[in-house]
Amino acid sequence: MNAIAKILYASPSTLLDWIRNFGAEHAPSPEPQETDTVVLELDEMWHYLKKNK
Numbered sequence: 001m002n003a004i005a006k007i008l009y010a011s012p013s014t015l016l017d018w019i020r021n022f023g024a025e026h027a028p029s030p031e032p033q034e035t036d037t038v039v040l041e042l043d044e045m046w047h048y049l050k051k052n053k
Helices: 004-009 013-026 047-049
Strands: none
Touching: 004 013
């Protein structure tokens, strides 16, 4: 990305903004589908405390 930014005489952050804007216009995010999937979030502190007594 830095090499492309140099060729276009733009900053890498500007190039990233262009890419994000293009993606937002041409590739919308898919809508979530309802499924029977259950999402669980586990606390990593338990693993840390068990490993480091």
